[in-house]
Amino acid sequence: MLKKERHDFIMRQINLHNRVLTSDLVQLLNVSEDTIRRDLQELVDENLLYKVHGGALSKSYHSSFDDSTVYARDSKIAIGKKAVQLIKDGMVVLTGGGTTILEFVKLLPQGLSATFFTISPLVAVELAKYNNIEVILIGGLFSKNSQVTYGGQVITQLSEIKADLCLMGTSAIHPEEGLTDTYWEINQLKKAMLACAKRTGVLCISEKLDIALRLRVCPIESISYLITELDVEHESLSRYREKELNIL
């Protein structure tokens, strides 16, 4: 293998996973540690990555580290970790869009082998970083606000899918009113998504609890899992515990 090819390989790994371990590269590329170290040093000289003890980091990673632009990022990561537990090898999963789902995707285990349908381009791009995940992007009109595809075509395609699990973010959830939304199109979309999955998980930061908006998506009983960043025993969730749904 040529040096340039090795460099390209390393850069691909870095851009894919934002980080790379020297020891992993040694195995993957089947060369000595010294060679990898020299490679990394040369890439540093070309200003393409950061070198740290044990491996290297992507440059864009550092800039996206102060990515505090994502509102309540810590909470969303906590939710993501819980949601990951629902995913098993071989599953067919349907996801919506939103920053919470995005954080969830970033937390999936590397080796996971599964099929993901999604209406969110950004989620698709993130999912594509996993080698063993098949990604199907559902196409249609693209919403400027919610950054997902919507409209009749999307709903038609959804009707042809049978997923094991549907994961979606939420605008509002209420113990009596269930899942609600403000926009007609998004409302229709969520109904269609619910309809094609055996079970549904709702990812919901605590501040969206106990809110009801104009349009009803589904009653609370239609939801299988409610996933928040709060402890399962937290009192804010007491009124949801009475209902027939699993709280994570």
Next chain:
Amino acid sequence: MLKKERHDFIMRQINLHNRVLTSDLVQLLNVSEDTIRRDLQELVDENLLYKVHGGALSKSYHSSFDDSTVYARDSKIAIGKKAVQLIKDGMVVLTGGGTTILEFVKLLPQGLSATFFTISPLVAVELAKYNNIEVILIGGLFSKNSQVTYGGQVITQLSEIKADLCLMGTSAIHPEEGLTDTYWEINQLKKAMLACAKRTGVLCISEKLDIALRLRVCPIESISYLITELDVEHESLSRYREKELNIL
């Protein structure tokens, strides 16, 4: 064996495997290392490949390790500016993916009112920033390498579209061989894209000129506009000027 034959052989190997080792060529062609090295140097002078220690690499093999640092960004912006001139209010445009297209999208005028179909999630997200552009994302299997949707479903959907203009990036273009590609799926995809647009523009940085890969997408005559970062009168384009296509 004549020198020209050797050169052709080397280029075939390169386009087939994206790389070639000096030592392999020595064996295959049964000549001395020096001859191979001279050959490679001459091919470099003709701008047909990259020479590296140990062999040579294809020019089209510019692995997508550009996340933050888009390769040849200036050139791509120059191309984008030219491509923008083709877009008029009310048009229906179909675009592929790739960094060149992405730069083009960023350069569109704010007020533009048009309809864009695209197979690239990233392009869709970028297009969504324009208020008066309707964005339709064509869904299907999502390719981890090229970051676009592909496969039967995409092609079916494309067949239902009638676009005024199709804009695509390119892996390789050659005055005689036309547009070519390495992967079957992408090849099929590009054919389908061409078929549904009245006119086609190819965005092509100059280093992709005069390269022919394994699979033919279309002859050069099927292209309406060739858009490079070079001046229209540049000599590298002379062999394309003889053909029936507009050069921007």
Next chain:
DNA sequence: CGCGTTTTTGCGTGTTTTTGCAATAAAATA
């Protein structure tokens, strides 16, 4: 044809690049 010129090719020689190893230093971990 003859003769000078150019092109092509391989060889020898010295240089540079690449790579792994060993010894030592530094950092992380327990």
Next chain:
DNA sequence: TATTTTATTGCAAAAACACGCAAAAACGCG
């Protein structure tokens, strides 16, 4: 602190490379 893991440095061997040279072949032209 002790131990393990990771880095650094210098060194040496192998591989790849560049350059000049010369023989052979191809070419041009009177």
